[in-house]
Amino acid sequence: MKIWAHRGCSQMYPENTILAFEKAAAIEGLAGIELDIQLSRDGHMVVCHDERVDRTTDGIGEVRGFTLAELKGLRIEAGGGRTERIPTIEEVLDLLEPKFAGGFKLNIELKNSNFPYEGMEERIVELVQERGLQGNVIYSSFSALSLEKLRRIDPRAEIGMLDTKVSDCLFKLKGGCGANALHPFWRGIDLPAEQLRGYAVRAWLSGHLYPERPTGGRLDLAALEGRGITDLFLNEPEVYC
Ligand code: G3P
Ligand code: CA
Secondary structure, eight states: OEEEEETTTTTTSOTTSHHHHHHHHTSTTOOEEEEEEEEOTTSOEEEOSSSBSTTTSSOOSBGGGSOHHHHHTSOEEOSTTOEEOOOBHHHHHHHHHHHHTTTOEEEEEEOOSSSOOTTHHHHHHHHHHHTTOTTTEEEEESOHHHHHHHHHHOTTOEEEEEESSHHHHHHHIIIIIOOOEEEEBTTOOOSOHHHHTTSEEEEEOOOTTTTOOOTTSSOOHHHHHHTTOOEEEESOGGGTO
């Protein structure tokens, strides 16, 4: 089972921050990091999960309503006197640069189901190609249309189809969105493992306001593998690596 850090080490540290990514990058044996990108009002790719900044920062409003400079003015309380800021994707790539040579992966989720963020697909592919990171990056989105566009822009990209149920991931994928991997919710494996064979099945756990902790305290990785899951995005990857 490959273990990933979901929004960085987001159980113990503020999600999608440089601090959470630094902690993840320091974990021996971690496959990679998952994060979410959106566009600021002036077109910068910033790393933030919610469409609004309210939950994770001291600001109020939609990410797309702020310029990058304004977003950088918002504070994220990180404990121990440390304050984090919303990172740009470039800052995260800079941080992970030393890891990429060793095969470390980055799953960039385009958070564009509610707002389409015109041009985000072109921008992120261009940046990844500029830095020669095509072999390290996996793109994903809940939007099949966005992935279809991404596939047209980069025919060789690795792309994961997000949905809650794995059957819906597969359905969307077969509809021609160009994805080649399935990214379901970990409790959404509603097909027999035989039907998932041949796919990377990267399952995610959720919950940050109400952090999801597996019943019994620990995930049974062998049982999850038996269901066809190949990778897990965990908020607490440090517990499983
Ligand atoms: O990419 C996997 C997972 O992060 C999708 O859900 O809401 O945590 O972005 P969410
Ligand atoms: Ca995500």
